[in-house]
Amino acid sequence: MKNSVYVLYHTRVDSFGCDNDKCLGVFSSLEEVEKAKQYALKQKGFKDYPDGFSAVEYEINKQEWLEGFGD
Known part of the structure; x- marks a missing residue:
């Protein structure tokens, strides 16, 4: 069984200069990521920002944020 x-x-920078991030989905393989990306590239908005895609691999059952946050 795969563990990730x-x-x-x-991600794109909006008209206010802020990052506008969208999570497009969680996938079992890079091949599935590529299929989803190719689909999105045909959709309004995404096709205008083709360089905004990124994929991150996460290990299942592994905590990623280990410290608190604040001012």
Whole structure:
């Protein structure tokens, strides 16, 4: 059994200069990520920002954020 998944994101800078991030899904393989990316590239908005895609691999049952946060 595979112990990781891939999360596909799309990021663009909006008209206010802020990052606009979208999570497009969680996938079992890079091949599935590529299928989802190719689909999104045909959709309004995404096709105008083709360089905004990224995929991150996450290990299942592994905590990623180990410290607190604050000011």
